[in-house]
Amino acid sequence: MTDLLDPPVQLPPVHEEVHGHDHEEHHGPTGILKWLTTTDHKIIGLSYTVTSVIMLIIGGIFAEIIRAQLATPNGSLVSLAQYNELFTMHGSVMIYLFAGPFAFGALANIMVPIQIGAPDMAYPRLNALSYWLYLTGAITMLSGFFTAGGAANFGWVAYAPLSNSVNTPGTGADLWIGGLLLTGFSAIFTGVNLCATIFYLRAPGMTMFRMPIFTWNMLVTAILILLAFPVLTAGLIMLYCDRHFGTHIFSVQGGGVPVLWQHIFWFWGHPEVYILALPFFGMATEILAVFSRKPVFGYKGMVFATLTIAALSLGVWAHHMFTTGVVLLPFFSIMSLLIAVPTGIKIFNWIGTMWRGEIWFSTAMLMAIGFVVTFLIGGLTGIYLASPPLDFFTHDTYFVVAHFHSVVMALVLAAMGGLYYWGPKITGYLLNERIGKLQFWFLFIGTQVFTFPQYALGLDGMPRRVAVYPHDPQWKWLNDWSTFGAILIGISTVLFVVNVAVSWKKYPAGDNPWDAQTLEWFTTSPPPHHNFYRLPPIRSERPTWDYNHPEHRSIEHGTDHEVPLEKEPIS
């Protein structure tokens, strides 16, 4: 391959390079000391990956306990108080400690610099600080379980005045606030880092419109983090002051406004939905293109759709508050409905990417297709909720629970796809495809069996966050199906852990096992300390593909002409 290199700069073979230049890797600390002191984005990203997958498993265990409790109308597995702690911490762990950190801490942290041909993140030490803040925050939040009053129990949204010191006096609530502040700062620093990296560290030739969709989505995510998370941080400080320093920002007694908390929370919370979703959209996009052996269909439309979603997401927060009776319904309704348009563009682009491709049903691809279908269900049910009259009768029922679990389970499918797709690049070893496909079917079918009964339960009036339903034994069979689905999902997670154990250093991956398209597949697996010994010419958003298949570059529709090579110097 080296002799095809353009420009014809002859570099020494890779193995000599390793010995010649990577002083840090060979003379720096090793083992645990290396892990503690590293500023390498790949090792930090790997720490993030392991920590956040552990969080996924912890949150999943909470979910299984919740579902076991709801399997009978008068479940007595946990007490009412314990149940409140469980669903609060299930939501908090999944949203704050798994989904976000997994997306922008783990995969983006590792992949974005490599995708744009950068040696590391722009601020490596800040990156390390982000991880340690995240880990500290996670431990802080979870340590609430070991306090006398138990963990936080006011729901992951912590609505005032339930979350004030009168109604929730325990230490667990304070630890929840503290943990969320720490992980919030971690997210903000990662956002700063991603923005700086993407704006300033792109390799020569890597123009904005040649960035992979995943990198684009991470840029938009990072901007949303910078817009949204400081608001949450401010709100949490206000909440803490109300609890301990005698302020009355959210309490009626002192002239405060309880609904203000909801405005602040959701002004962060709705962009947060897209902070969670956009990275996984990006992962799915990459996977669908690679395993269809085609470029991303409507690449530029995809980018504009992402930007549109981000812009709209800042103006829809009050659709979580339709039933408060104190927000302007039509404005937030139309803004929310409009999000369906760019989201629909994405779904059609994903189908267009597969259309007339040569689809290779690897585990990653199955996960990505499962993501598209599950996300479609979650998206369509979201449109109902954007209509205030329909929200009035489904709000705070299991219909909403089912809606956002369709969405987040779609994200979990994409996350698993991301692990199967990029795992070999990070570790150098493939995962077992047979177990992977089994995992996919458990996860995909489990998700539908889990959510569909919940839609029916919500329409039949089952409120969320109830531990018992003694007056409505007719809800039992639907709850049992949902619990069965949760068990299937649990089995899929076990299969994943089993797969990691079974495949441990067993199937060497090589540099580019999927015949992939973007820059990260040009370097070794795992990449060397500063990611690249050499770069291909970057003339489209698929430099590795163009390099490996020079005769099959992207063509414009209807012309049969290849997208022309732009003439510009390569440094």
Next chain:
Amino acid sequence: MAALALSGCTLPSFGAYPGATSGSKSVFHLWQWFSVGAVVIGGFVCLLVLYAVLRYRRKGDNIPKQSQYHIPLELTYTIVPILIVFGLFAATLVVENKETSNPPTKVTINVNAFQWGWKFTYPGTNAFVYGQTTQQPEMVMPVGENVHFNLTSSDVIHGFYVKAFNFSRYALPGVRNEFTFYAEDTGTYFGQCTQLCGLYHALMWFRVKVVTQSQYAAWIATFNNPADEAAAKAAAKTTYEQTSAVVPAKGSTTKFGR
């Protein structure tokens, strides 16, 4: 579109209920039309995915045509969804304006939510209904008449939700939320708090009994007998004290109080 939105009687229910009030029936029809859209669009997209997955399975080591853009197609699936969205929004507005309008009424009911129960008072009369957790208060309201509701909360946020009315609204501390029901069918309906409000959230129920106007007048009149009234007040007071003793006072559940 408005006429369409309000006349979906022959469509399937898609899991929802027509409801017992005039507003809930409009909401139900809106639900049906949204569902038609969701099923058609969702089904179409699922078929596209299924077709692509089955038709374009990998058959060899060929590299397919690397086409990337098709501007007319992309414009189509941008513009058509925008039109659909504005259609849905128009239907939403019609139903929403009906649902949130507050015409003048003769009957008003004040609803006060608290941890963990409900108190219903009838301004201008002596009637009231009160109950906590295990007891379910049964609110009485007349059929065939607009009834105005003022919803408040004494402590945290609660959710006033009556499934049969296809409606819920937060009870917010410091805010008076107002809405109007026009019940079309008599019967007893189940209501529950939907917004997490603390330990006994799951047990915060009430019932809504919709009765004929003459039955309603008779029910109101039962509170006017001074002897009955005193007895009722005494009963309510006793109930309150008893339940207060059972339910732990706020903040006393942990030794790590303020």
